[in-house]
Amino acid sequence: MITKKIKQHFPIFRAHPNLAYLDSAATTQTPQVVIDAMNDYYAKYRSNVHRGLYDISITATEKYEAARKQMAKFLNSAPEEIIFNSGATFGLNALARSLSPRLSHRDNIVLTRMEHHANLVPWQEMSKHYGFEIRFIELDPTSYQLEPNSYNVIDENTKIVSLTQASNVLGAINPVAEIIKLAKQKSPKVYTIVDAAQAAAHLPIDVKKLDCDFLVLSGHKMYGPTGIGVLYGKKIMLEEHLEPFMFGGEMVSDVTYERATWNEVPYKFEAGTPPIAEAIGLSAAAEFITKIGMNTIVAHEKRLTDYALEKLTPLVNIIGPSTPSPSQRRGRGEVSRLGVISFTIPGAHPHDIGEIVNRAGVCVRVGHHCAMPLHKHLGLVGTARASAGVYTTKKDIDKLVSAIKEVKKIFG
Amino acid sequence: MTDALYQEYILDLYRHPRNKTMLKNFDFTRHEKNPLCSDEIDVFIKLDKAEKITELGWTGEGCAISTAATSLLTDYLKNKSKADISKLSTEKMLKILGLPKITPARIGCATLGLKAINNAIK
Numbered sequence: 001m002i003t004k005k006i007k008q009h010f011p012i013f014r015a016h017p018n019l020a021y022l023d024s025a026a027t028t029q030t031p032q033v034v035i036d037a038m039n040d041y042y043a044k045y046r047s048n049v050h051r052g053l054y055d056i057s058i059t060a061t062e063k064y065e066a067a068r069k070q071m072a073k074f075l076n077s078a079p080e081e082i083i084f085n086s087g088a089t090f091g092l093n094a095l096a097r098s099l100s101p102r103l104s105h106r107d108n109i110v111l112t113r114m115e116h117h118a119n120l121v122p123w124q125e126m127s128k129h130y131g132f133e134i135r136f137i138e139l140d141p142t143s144y145q146l147e148p149n150s151y152n153v154i155d156e157n158t159k160i161v162s163l164t165q166a167s168n169v170l171g172a173i174n175p176v177a178e179i180i181k182l183a184k185q186k187s188p189k190v191y192t193i194v195d196a197a198q199a200a201a202h203l204p205i206d207v208k209k210l211d212c213d214f215l216v217l218s219g220h221k222m223y224g225p226t227g228i229g230v231l232y233g234k235k236i237m238l239e240e241h242l243e244p245f246m247f248g249g250e251m252v253s254d255v256t257y258e259r260a261t262w263n264e265v266p267y268k269f270e271a272g273t274p275p276i277a278e279a280i281g282l283s284a285a286a287e288f289i290t291k292i293g294m295n296t297i298v299a300h301e302k303r304l305t306d307y308a309l310e311k312l313t314p315l316v317n318i319i320g321p322s323t324p325s326p327s328q329r330r331g332r333g334e335v336s337r338l339g340v341i342s343f344t345i346p347g348a349h350p351h352d353i354g355e356i357v358n359r360a361g362v363c364v365r366v367g368h369h370c371a372m373p374l375h376k377h378l379g380l381v382g383t384a385r386a387s388a389g390v391y392t393t394k395k396d397i398d399k400l401v402s403a404i405k406e407v408k409k410i411f412g
Numbered sequence: 413m414t415d416a417l418y419q420e421y422i423l424d425l426y427r428h429p430r431n432k433t434m435l436k437n438f439d440f441t442r443h444e445k446n447p448l449c450s451d452e453i454d455v456f457i458k459l460d461k462a463e464k465i466t467e468l469g470w471t472g473e474g475c476a477i478s479t480a481a482t483s484l485l486t487d488y489l490k491n492k493s494k495a496d497i498s499k500l501s502t503e504k505m506l507k508i509l510g511l512p513k514i515t516p517a518r519i520g521c522a523t524l525g526l527k528a529i530n531n532a533i534k
């Protein structure tokens with residue numbers, strides 16, 4: 001059970017005791033253990049990794065590699081399948097660049113209507129060069145879930161399926177494992193990619209159960225530092241399918257003036273000095289999540305989401321699955337949506353909503369949330385979005401609700 | 413109690429914007445976007461031979477601040493000259509809007525129409 005005491009782990013709430021931080025989908029707050037882990041690196045054993053023979057460098061290397069192990073445990077992978085990078089955007093760009101040269105104008109790739117720009121624009125750019133078609137799994141405009149009838153856009157020429165585990169706008173959770181399985185049946189050589197940026201802090205992730213080839217996430221959306229992310233790749237994919245996309249130190253095994261050969265995985269994908277403090281911080285964040293327990297987090301956020309939906313539904317238009325329905329395709333113990341609640345208020349622009357709720361110390365995001373095509377698709381100029389994290393309380397939701405009443409008073 | 417930002421006339425202009433129409437005949441037009449909130453605006457400007465503004469119109473979905481600002485700005489500019497447009501500053505815009513102390517986050521809203529009109533005549 002998570003109580004409001006959890007806020008004590010997050011120094012931001014000491015700096016701003018009345019903050020109702022409802023923008024965790026954009027970035028989460030940092031627990032003290034993460035700050036401490038990074039401070040320890042800087043204060044006690046800062047040095048480069050994999051290079052020095054002296055004690056503190058050995059410590060730094062050990063801690064960095066321990067961070068990799070921790071992230072592997074978090075995703076249920078092997079440590080060498082974990083590549084550290086700067087975040088989900090980097091991971092998706094790297095995959096698009098590295099995989100697209102294998103595609104031609106006869107091929108297609110499949111995304112969904114609800115992708116973040118980071119899982120759309122890199123593919124558009126690569127499509128200009130390699131000529132493949134981009135297809136979309138459709139969205140049911142009433143349930144805000146993917147439309148199973150449109151899974152048939154996946155065919156034998158589909159070479160890549162890349163989709164988000166959960167929408168950063170709608171809060172909808174996608175049946176990722178089911179779609180990956182289907183894709184592999186229809187097109188055995190397909191590469192499957194999961195964008196877990198939005199899911200990482202809110203849903204259990206098991207790359208073996210998902211059976212995805214690749215998965216990306218960002219540290220700053222799971223209580224970790226900014227500037228760090230993970231690209232997971234199945235070992236065989238990293239060894240035989242994915243080409244290195246950055247070149248330099250650490251990723252090479254042998255270099256002459258003419259050519260170079262690559263180091264083994266995962267190092268061949270980590271050119272240059274990595275974000276060492278951030279990787280150590282991220283692993284502390286994963287440990288923080290694991291200690292609380294993902295199931296406890298899921299239950300906590302479900303309670304809050306149900307509460308928020310109940311209070312908000314009479315006041316606003318929810319853009320996303322409104323009532324969690326138990327009849328969803330997903331299995332035991334899982335939830336049907338995340339605590340990411342986008343909404344509109346007729347007669348009040350999202351920007352004005354954001355301004356007025358901010359006066360009450362409520363942080364929401366307004367605009368298109370890096371999903372412009374989705375908003376246009378739904379006929380919306382923008383939405384306001386409230387999103388929960390482990391530290392979110394009913395009181396935060398109550399503050400939002402009363403601030404929304406204020407918006408309606410002004411714009412009524 | 414009156415709201416310092418959402419004053420009655422601002423809300424009134426938001427509900428009943430002025431000059432919010434697409435011109436069929438125009439000399440200049442421009443599409444502009446506020447990256448922060450994704451508001452979009454199109455402006456249309458018609459001049460006479462002496463480069464005096466005879467007609468101004470705009471379309472788009474904006475917040476209360478940008479809608480009120482563009483409404484008042486387009487009113488203000490009627491019968492002014494093209495050269496008068498380039499003389500407009502952010503401060504002047506905020507004065508026209510009647511909200512000189514708006515927060516930095518909203519300056520982009522208050523000046524979206526101005527930016528569009530400025531870029532249109534460039």
Ligand SMILES: Cc1ncc(COP(=O)(O)O)c(C=O)c1O
Pocket residue numbers: 025026087088089090116118119164166167168195197198218220370
């Ligand atoms: C679903 C999804 N994918 C990708 C990203 C990009 O993450 P980052 O900006 O950390 O690279 C985000 C962040 O908003 C997201 O919500």
